[in-house]
Structures are given as C-alpha cells and as structure tokens.
Amino acid sequence: MSWASNLPEELLCRPTGLVILTGLDVTYNAVHKSIWDSFYNNRRPDRVPLQFQVVPGDHEYPKCRTNKKQSYEWYIPKGILKTCWMKKHLSQVPAVVVVFYDLDWDEPMWKEKQMECSTRVEIVRHSLQGHGTKLSVVLIQKNAPLPPGEDVVAAERAASLCSACDLSAKNLYVLPQTDHLIGYTIRLENAFYELAQGYYHGEARKVKSHKDFLNKTTHQLLFVRHQFKVAFFNEMKQDTHTAIKHYKQGYGHLLELRMHDSNILEIKTIAGYINYKICRLSFQHNAPLDGIAQFRKHIDFFKSKTGIADLAFEHSAWMSKQFQVFGDLFDEAIKLGLTAIQTQHPGFYYQQAANHAIARKQLCQGSCKPLSDKPSTDPLEHLKALDYYGQRPWRQGHQSIDPPDIQKEKEGIAALQADELKEDHSWLIIPLLNSAVAQFKKYKSLRMKRFLMVQMGQEYFHAKDYQRALMLLSKVTWDYRGERWWPLLTSILTTSLKCAYLTGKVQDYVINCVELIGPYTTCSAEEKTRIQMNLLRVMSNDAPEIETGLDPACVENAKQLWAPVSEPCVFNVEMQNIVPCVECKARFTSAAVAADQEVEVEVYLRVRCPFPVRFSKVSVSLNNPMYNQYLEVIDGHGISAASESESKEGNLYLVPGTPKCYKFSFLPVQEDVGSQLEITGVCVVMGSETARCAVMTWVGAGGDAVTPIQTALTLLPKKQNKNFIDWDQIEIDPSTKIVSRPALLDITLNHEAPSLQNEFYLIQVTVRNNEEVTIDNVVLSVVVPEKEENDKSTHLSVDQAEFDGIVINQLSFIDVGSMEKGETRNKSIFVKCLQTGSKYITFQVEYNINVVINGHTIPCACSKTESINLSTVSAFEVSVKLMNMKFETIEAIQAEEPFIMMPEIKCTSPWAVDIQDSDLQLTSCIEKTDNSPSQLNGVCLKKSECAAECFCLTSLNTAVTSVSLGSFVLHWKRRMDQTGGNLDHPSVTTLFTLPTVNIEHIPISVELKLPAYGNMKCLLPVRYVIHNRTGYPQEVEVNMEPSDSFMFSGNKQIHFRLLPGKPYEMTYNLFPLIAGHVALPKMHLNMQRYPGTMDPIIQKMLPSHVFIKPLGKSGKSGPGEK
C-alpha cells in the first residue's frame, strides 16, 4: 500500500536547474576530465544551485510535443500530474546545453575546425528542436588569452565562429587550460546559471500562457497541473516565493475539483504533494506558522475524505504519511535553527502518524482478506509504472464518476486488500512511535513519552516480539507506580504478564503476579483469584493456566517453556521496585541496647491478596552478618498446606489483611559494643529451594508498599489497640546502637575548689564497687581535654605532688586493681594549674566484669565517667618597691650604693595561706647587705590581707646600666584549719620575678656619718666621707653654707684633690642651737670635671635633717644626755 502514500524522490529533492555538458571526453582526455571534475565535484553550498550532466554530443533529448495550442478545445485531461514530468525536467530536459570544443585562436587549420564545431552545435540544436533550451559554446584553449581588444585575430575569428554556429557572441566562452581552472569554472557556471534562469522563466511563462485556452468544465485538472508546473519551474529557477504562490493557487484549484470515490485517491495524492511543497517552502522562508496552518487546513479538509470503505486503510495510510512527512519537515526546520515549544513540536505529528498507522492496522485486520483465487490478470501489474500519480492501475486515465468495469474494480480492490495484508504494520508504527518518543523527551513531556513507550511495548506485543515488549514495559511501570495511576499500571502489568507467560520467564511472571494480586491494582476479584492460583501453580513447579486472548501458535510454544523444572530455579524479587501484595516492616524494639541485654528484632508481614499465602522462610540480615543465623524462621509445611495448623517449627501462613509478627532476639557480641546495628534487608522466600523459589527482598527494613499520603488526619494520634496489630501504627526502625553495659560504680571526687595557681591541688578520687561481684582491671584515667595541642598549662600527678617542668595532662590507666563487692578505693590526684581560668577535667573508671545471662558468661567492659570544671585563681599579688636609704622611692639604683627593696604580698586566695619562708634569688651583681632571716616566716594571710618585708641590697661595681634583680621566692601552703577542708595540701614554692632596674653611675659618693640624734647645746660631731668612684683623681670644691640652727667648726670652703680608691674625710663639730627636727647646714659640692651638675645629686645622697633633743629639765634628763 505504500505506493499510494509515498512521496516520489523527485518531489522530495530540491529542484535545481539542469545543465548538460557535451563534447567532453571524460574517459580518455585528462584535460576534459579535470574540467568535468571542477564542475561536478565538491559542490559547496556557496556555488550556484545547478545540476550538471555530461553526455555525448549526439545525445537524444526527449521530444517536445508542440501541437497543444490547437487541440486544447478538444483535449480531455486524463489525470492531474504525469508521473514522468518532474523527473523529465529535473534530469532529462536541460536548461542549457554547453558544447565544449578544443580550439585555439591561432589554430592553423581554422577553417576545418570551425566547420567541425558548427556541425556539433548544429547536431545538438537539432535534437533540442522545440525546447527553449539555451546553447553555449566553450572553447578549450591551450594559450592564455590576451587582454580584450589586443588580439585582433581572436576577435575576428570569434565573430566568424559565432556566425558559423548561429550563436550570439554572449554565448561563446573561452576556457584556457591553466592551473586556476576552478576560477574559470565558477565564472562559467555563473553565466550558465543566468541562462538557466532565463530558460525556466520562459518555460513558466509558456505554461502560464495556456491558461487563456482552458475552460472550467473540462479542464479543471489542467488548472491544477499548470499551476504546479509553473510553481515547479519557478522552483527550478530558485524563485521560491513565486513558486509557493503558484503551489497555493494549484492547491486551491485542487480543492475545487469534484471529488468522488474513483478519483479521491488521485486528488489526495496530489494534494499531499502540493501540501508538502507549500509546507517545505514555508519552513524554508522561516514562516513555520504558515506551514503549520497550511497543514492544519490540509488535514481538516481531507480528514473525512475516506473514499470507499473497503479501502479505508488506504486513507489511514495516507493520513499517517501526511503527518510523518510534516513531522520530518518540522524536525528538519528545527535542526536548521527553528525553535519549537512543548505544545507544538514534531512529536505531535509523529504521534498522530503512529495513531493513523495503528488505525490502518486495525482497519486492515478488520476488512482485508487474502485472495481466494488468483485472477487471470494481476490488476496491480502496472502499479510501479503509472501514467498519472494516484490513479488505480486497472483504470488509468479514466476520469468518470463510476468505474468502467465493476468486476475489474472488485478484483482490483481485493488485490489491494491482499497486498495490504502482507504489510507488517507494527514495523511501520514502532519507528513512528520511536521518533515521537525522542521529540517528547526533548520537549519535557515525560508522561507523554512514557505513554508512547507503552504504545510501543504494546506494538511489540502485537508484533510478537514479547521479550522486547516486556523490557520496554518494565521500563515505564516505575513511573506509573510512583504517580499512583493504578488503572494504567494494571493495564501495563496485564500486558507484561502475558509477555512473561509467552516467553516463559518465571521471574518476570512471578513479579507481575505478585504485583497484580496486590490491593492497588484495579483487576477484578476473579482476575486476581485466577492470577493467584497461577502463581501458586508456578511456585509449586506446575505450569500456569493460559492467559486469555493470545495467539494460539505462541501459546503452544509457551506451553513447552512451562514444563516443570528439574534444576532448582531460584530468583530474586526486589519488592521495593514494585507495589507488591506482600508488605514487610522490620524494627528493633529499642533504639539502644546494652551489651548484656538481648537485641530484639520484630518483623511484621502482611499479605493483601485474595487468598492466604504460605511462605517457606523469613529472614533478616543485619550489617554484621554473624547475627543472621538467629534471624530466620523456616516454615515446616509445603507451600500448598492450606491451614494454619500447629507445628513446632515456624508457621509462615499468612491470612490476607492480618499482619503477623515474628520476633527474634540475640545477644550482641563484645566487638559490636559502641557500634550501630542496622537492618540491611529482609527476605521472604516463597516456594521450595529445590524447585522454583522466589526470594522476595526488601532493602533496609521494608515499609509500606505505597507510602501513605500525609494529611492532617494522619498526623493526629490514633487510639492504640492491644488486641490486634494495627499495620499503620508500626513504625520501621532499622537501626539500634549497642552501648556498653552501664557501670555500677560510684566515683566520688573530694576537693576544695577553686584551686590556687601553681598549687598542687589535691583531688581525692573515691571509687566504690556497687556490683554484685568482684570487678577486675579497674583502671582510672584522668584527662584534661586540651583545646589546643600546645596549651600545656595543667599538670597532673598521682599520689605524689611532683612537677619537674614537663607538663603531663593525661594520666592513663592508673591501676586500681580488683575490687571486691562494696569495696572502696581512694586515689589522690594532684593538679597543678599553671594558669588561672577554668579547666575541665574528666575522670574515667573502666573495669571488666563477667556477666552471666541465660547460662552464658559474657565478659563486659564497663566504664563510668565523672568530670569537674575546676577554676583556678592566683593566690598572691606581689608588688615590689625600691627605695633609697632615706626610704624615698627611687626609679634607678646607684652603683655601689645600698638601697632598699620591699616586696608587698597581697593575698587574693579565698583560702587562708600560711607563708612558710621567703627568700630572694638575686642576680650576680646584686647582693644582700646583711643576712637577716625572712620576716614573713609563719605569717598567715587571709583574703585581701597584705604582708610586706624589706631587704637592703647593694649593687657591685658593674658596668651594666640595667639589671634584672632576680626573683622573690615564696614558700607557702594552704592553711589547714579545722573549720575549712580537711585535705592536706603540700607546700608550694612560688617565684615572683623582680623588676628590672637601671643602675646609675655617679662619679662621686658622699657619706655623712651622723649620730642618730643630737642634744641641744651639746657637741654634735659629724664627718663627711667623700669617695671617688672613678679611676681618675678629681678636683673637688666644697662649700659649707652657714646655718641659723647650728654653730659649727670646720672648713667653710675647701678645695682638694680626691684620689681614686682613697676617701677624703671632712670633720665638722656642730653645736645645735634649736631643738626639734632641724635642717643640717647645707654642703655644696662642685667637681671641676662636672661643673654645676653634682650639687643636686649630692643633696639627695645626704640627710637633710637631724633630730635635736631639747634641753631636759634637771633631774629628768634622757638617757642620751651628756
């Protein structure tokens, strides 16, 4: 049947002008061959659209019929369009014939050659008689041409050649044999193209001119034919806009034709051709909407023009082809840059084409019969060689309404029907569906794509390719399940089941059964019963009953496939990929299980098929496979044992709708303590392992076959019923944690916070065994979890307070040994915090114990952790004051002069602190002036109390100007008193760094030897001792200022030389005149080497006042009175 709806090749191609080249000997002449190649090969799209042929010079062209004009009046057209017409103009009647001839302008035998050339031209011209074909001559020359006008001979000879050949000078070309042949070729072909366009233009006008001779009554067909021809010539001319205009006019004339059963096929055929041209040119002109509108109009018009009922399949075939061709055109346009949208793309047309193809198949199956007896002459023998497109082969050229020969007509229809029966429709439908699938996928219509795949699957089913049907259908069921379109799923599964039956695939058959008998499919109850009975048969190693509505031949094949198996056939059914009739939920009963407790697993099973089901085994697998041995139930009966009888073994007989619970328990192994146990899968086995055996598996802990839709109602709490299991209330819980056995142990931490900085802070750890039995390997670990690796500010020691400068922040495995029941052990932990702040310290006690459960002795490791957050404060604040011997605060000390350092200790500790000793660690150049014991020994400081002591120091003669004094060492201890804590903390030594001071070097030093006090009107001898601290003799001037308070004797003004190392002494006798705190006479000192600078320094060195006792009343004189 494809003959009537197929589009001929000459219609599908892009029409291009035909140019014939003659006089080229492409076989033997290399020059000619290269010329031909340059025309013919590698035609890129930028070259002019022409088609070239090379023929011999004496080629016969189709004859031209010239006598039309006279005969139109009596001419009755026999059809719309002749089948040979397009082909003739595309490949036989040339627009231009080119005569190639080897001739140089300086040819010696010019006359003869010219003669030969004109003869050739004449032959060609003769055979083209009647055609408007243009003729040109190309001279192939060996010499390169001279510039125009210079070659007189050439001009003269060219003129003579033209006249000899009766040729216009424009149509004579010269082709020199050069290396740049292609350039000449392109120029030549552009000239030919122009000629060809002129030719086609002329042809089109010639056809148009016939219009005046036509009349509407008899020449209706010619209106269509002429418009088509004009359009086609315009297309040859590459004037597509004019072409589309004429095609549209032709189409319009076509629709005006009288249509009846005998010519409808011809009209539809031509309509299809013209429609194709219009749509194609519309897309080419980037007017896709015009094309779509034209196609719509075309289809709407012809949709109902079925023709005679016996050949209705022909109409469907034609419709299918129309859609397919348009789809192809649309797709082609998209490839060239057109954009389509979700609701308008080629897929719809392919889909419609497929639908019509399906309709064709159904019509064919409904009405076609094979030929009962072969007629004497085959009415279809001219099918391949029709004169006119779309006519019946047995009555070609016939245009009347009724067929001329009724008998012949019947035979013809019967032959066509018989022919149609040979057609394999499925293989027409499937590729169309395939194209549509690709398009819908591209335009984001996945549901449509799936629907088409279902159709494809069904078509494979009809084509008896059951394997492929099964595979295709199984690909799409997933999505219908996910979107819960049960009626669609049921329909697909029913087909799949048939395929599985026919291919004898046990696994697929069982999977389909398990899903179809479930509660969600929309099969009738009887159907489900039938399917379940078949499932039972298959699992009992019998053959299932035949599915309904199948091809008998295939059923016979299938019966053999279902013979009982002798080899075991075990296969897997992944239940989470389908919506099965069996549901499973597994759970651990608690989220955490101690190491000495049993892990409990519950598996709930529910079947929801029409009849009860007996399984042979239920097992659960965990992430640690060593437990799996505890997690299975095996049924003791055969699959067909129907009742729920008592048995020692597990009973896996499930009544529809009633959930059943299977409980398992086991003790965890020691290695799993601390890890997570997970249910990795549940497996329910149906059938016997020796014959057919379906292993239904759930990954994880199973769940509902269909996740319930969550609504506000499902979130409301429901009433619990103790008597039966409410399936919806069962929550799956696929994991549990094995935790170590809780420790029956007390850890008491006895300590007195806060701790003091640098103190060995005692924490007494008391461990008490509360277990019923002795525990072993009790170890204590103390850890200060450091936030940073380098932060080492907390030192730990056990039993003894010791610190050798290496910080230990972790005490692991302090052995406590074995402990009897109720026994208590103590450990002292000393914590030395080197920094203030808070610290987190954890104490962990681990031990081993043997627990006896159910006669098993399980070694368990238990541990208990306590932690404290210890804050540390500093115990003291120490401030240091430096003073001169006059107890005046000084900034710098003077070399070799004594000075006083006074550390002042302020207690900041909340606890009372006993100071046991204090000392100085001085740098080498500083010395104590005396060796008095510590003044703080035995002092007790409470919070905010202060203590101070005083050291007199002197610096040695040193060159350095700045010196760190050293450290102040304090030995102290937390006071142990009755009211406070009762822990004996060890004593602590703390070093406080003393400040750095500057040392001043003064060249001179003056010392005043003065009694502690003087008496009124008694002699007070004083002596100034002046030291030279430099290495050189110094000139010194001393001037004593007179004073009102004293009379004195001695040098008032003196100049002397002071030698290094030898002090100079000056003695004065003072006679006090006033009592009280009296200013001494001022001594001014000037050194010649440091003029004017020494006096203020000296004033600081010397005491300024002295106390003078008044005259005592007689008899009451003081002890110092003389």
Added chain:
Amino acid sequence: MAVCVAVIAKENYPLYIKAASADSELKFYYTVHTSLDVIEEKVSSAGKNANELRELYLGLLYPTEDYKVYGYVTNTKIKFVIVVESSNSTLRDNEIRSMFKKLHNAYVDMLCNPFYTPGENITSKVFNNTVISMMQE
C-alpha cells in the same frame, strides 16, 4: 459536553476520572495523565513571578486530532482536566471556564464533607452527578 472529566491530586495521582464511555476509559486515563506534562510546565513557568496572582484556568493544554484538553489548577494544586471533542465547536473558552468553575464549586462542596479524608478517591454521589450533568449538557 465534556467527554472526560478528571480531578488530580497535588501529588499527581487521580482522585476522580469519569469518561463518557467505559470502553474508552483507559485511553482517557492516558490522555489526562499526559496532560500533566503541560500543566506542570504551565504552573512552574507561572510561578516564576510570584507577585502576580496566577489564574486558575490554564486554557487549552494541547490539541490532539480528536480531542481538546483543558486544564485548571486550584490554589492547593488540585488539578482539574476536561476533555472535549475537537469537532465540538459550540464550546468556547467562556463555556469551558464556567464548566471549570462549576467543577471547582462541586469539589469544594465535596471537600467540606467531614467524612471525606483529603487525598482519598472521590466517591461522592453529588459530585458524580455534577460531572455527569457536565457530560450530558
């Protein structure tokens, strides 16, 4: 004069489908199901400018040779689909709109029934009668 009326849940499973004739039911199931492609696309493209109020009526979803499929999506993403025959030229856009309005009202009335659990298949007689009346008009 619809030939098929369908109500589809937010999760895209059917709550109610009524076809004019029982033998073409499966075909209409597929028609309605495939129309969800276009509904999803239209709803998601309308959702991009959230400020504008989306019109519930989606218009003609896609034409087939024989049927026209119209869509309507409520604010709670319940989808209504009405299929009419292509040859039926009396039904204009306005008629289709009023059919949807009527369907929506019937759905809301049905939903108000306290014994109906949202998400279950619609079995209400009143709703069914409304749909049947729409198919017989």
